[in-house]
Amino acid sequence: MEWQAYFAILLTFATLLTLVFTRVSPHLAMMGALALLSASGVLTASEALAGFSNSGLATVAAMFIVATGIYSTGGIDMLVNRWLGQPKTIRGAQLRLCLPVVLLSGFLNNTPVVATLIPAVSAWARKLGFASSKLMIPLSYAAIMGGTLTLIGTSTNLVVNSLYQEITGRPGFSLFAIGMIGLPASLVGLGFVLWLFPRWLPDRRGDQPFGDVREFTLEVAVAHDGPLVGKTVEEAGLRQLVKIYLVEIIREDAVITAVPSEEHLHGGDRLVFAGNTEAISDLLRIRGIVPVSGEERPALSQEREERRLIEAALSPHSDCVGKTIRDSRFRDRYGAVILAVARGGERVSGNQGTIRLRAGDTLLLEARPAFVTRQRYNKDFLIINDLEQEQPRHDRAYLAWGILLAVVVAATTEMLSMLNAALLGAGAMLATGCCSLNQAHKSLDFNVLITIGASFALGAALAKTGVAGEIANGVLLASMGKAWLALVLAYATVSLLTELINNNAAAILMLPIVLEISRKAGLPAEPFVFAVMMAASASFATPIGYQTNLMVFAPGGYRARDFLRVGAPMNIVIGVVSLSVILLIWPLA
Secondary structure, eight states, X not given: OOHHHHHHXXXXXXXXXXXXXXOOOHHHHHHHHHHHHHHXXXXXXXXXXXXXXXXXXXXXXXXXHHHHHHHHTTHHHHHHHHHHOOOSSXXXXXXXXXXXXXXXXXXXXXXXXXXXXXXXXXXXXXXXXXXXXXXXXXXXXXXXXXXXXXXXXXXXXXXXXXXXXHHHOOOOOOTTTTHHHXXXXXXXXXXXXXXXXXXXXXXXXXXXXXXXXXXXXXXXXXXXXXXXXXXXXXXXXXXSOSSEEEEEEEETTEEEESOOTTOBOOTTOEEEEEEOGGGHHHHHTSTTEEEOOTTSOOGGGSOOTTOEEEEEEEOTTOTTTTSBTTTTTXXXXXXXXXXXXXXXXXXXXXXXXXXXXXXXXXXXXXXXXXXXXXXXXXXXXXXXXXXXXXXXXXXXXXXXXXXXXXXXXXXHTTSSOHHHHHHHHHHHHHHTTSSOHHHHXXXXXXXXXXXXXXXXXXXXXXXXXXXXHXXXXXXXXXXXXXXXXXXXXXXXXXXXXXXXXXXXXXXXXXXXXXXXXXXXXXXXXXXXHHHHHXXXXXXXXXTTSSHHHHHHHTTTTOOHHHHHHHHHHHHHHHHHHHHHHHHHHSOOO
């Protein structure tokens, strides 16, 4: 091998290690790899940027908008609410929840489906008297399994199909081609969930880390004739407190949230602090601070137009991950204040400012109402509670479903290519007002799109420099001439990578390698391609392995071991079924 091959190997390992052991976002890591491959001459500029002109990438973007049209018209709620009903058992509730989610996720992006259902399922669980922890993981797993039913069920399928066409020059797969593997895997997986998960999943019915505001807030008042009147918050020494920090000021009938340091204090102001409530004695030692009446209701339990209480899970993409609350400058960055932090279903106690934030932490925030609008599509947060939002256009829900059906029919009958069907569907959603231009723009997950486009560069480098061929030789040697074992090794590698890095990146990196394996062994490429699709989607064992797992992590009150306990067996079950069906359809000899 020449130096270009060794450079491609080194860069691939460096990128993978960066994604696994650092908090660098996948799109930044992949763009960095793309830049180095282009600058070093391993790839030409057109080769390095080819991923961004890939038809699969454009199809993914268009399907984001189609899914937003269904979401914005309340189409998901309309369908699911008719299915949920009043089951008497946990198993019955899981069945009623999982069936429609599997079907929905076969045609819509998983994220809006799960985001829509989290608050609905939480309310449904309370109504039935069930623990949310019995339903949230099944919700996420059902969405993941549904993505394996069609090529548009997940972005990974679309991208792999498009890359397969580019590398081999062959026609791509039909819309339901992967369904012959995904459907049996989903049925067995659903049976596995219904059989064992009612017993395996924890019952955390009583875990309400943010149940009583008195546990994490304290209130005092500014004496009317005291020395603090007229001083700013900074001058009064209320910004440098160690164990607590000022959240809001209640002044007559008004509320000042996310209080700036320059705010002047008035006599009679009611000050709400968050943090270690044992610090009340230290606070009352400040001259000019007096206790409030013990008979008054806690300020945060009173509804105010100027204030919103929001539960939001912290995304791995947030710059605050790994920093303390104080060092993250959360108030300045987001215009919101952290009242409390929950981790693993339990509230984190101690000095609030020194709590080091982690991905998946649930934050109880106080913010102005505009925060919800600004952050709903921000990748720093997964907003998980039932928030005020734009009123769905219910009168256009059937129209939105009709547009999606037309996209599916056009792609299935090959009246249009998948790309053109998706583009026309996105245009129809906009033209009919099923979603607004602003909603369409915000629905485009540019981090995902950039990661996909940039990942093509590493895959192309591995193929061009001959590294893919050498790895293929190694896999064939390890499989001892047994074609089925080569397929199993390929599936296991993709599955492991998917748990550690972005699933799209894992699939794009491995596709050139598995195509080389099939070519060198004289085997059909299709079983290896479908194995990559299935393995990249089957990510159940960790909360960060798949976006929907992280979304349900906090609402279900889960701990990481809960996912490992039920997800690792789920990975094995789906893997065994997928490989068995593939080998049944394509007997590799």
